Amino acid sequence: MVKKTMLREKYWLKQVAVIVVMILVIMGSAFMVVNQVFNYRHDYRIYNQLAKERDDLNAEWGRLLIEQQTFGATAQIGTRAVTQLRMYSPPASQTVVVSIK
Structure with a gap:
């Protein structure tokens, strides 16, 4: 009888350990998904900032280019x-300056 209860306790402890490990794995996976979405x-x-800058x-x-073509033209x-x-x-001798007063 004592052996049966000890076996049941070991089996129950294994089940609890498996459940705890599964919960930790699921939580770790959830944190990794959140981190990936953030990144x-x-x-x-x-x-988007680099595309706008481009x-x-x-x-x-x-x-x-338009300015260069304008000055080149x-x-x-x-x-x-x-x-x-x-x-x-024309040289300065052939230039006449007209002023309006």
């Missing part, structure tokens, strides 16, 4: 005026 949201927020830099790059127009149309800036 995902943090990384996604950083990704878009801003692309827009600025486009504006700089000005020099090209001056060169073509001299070579093709034989235009030139």
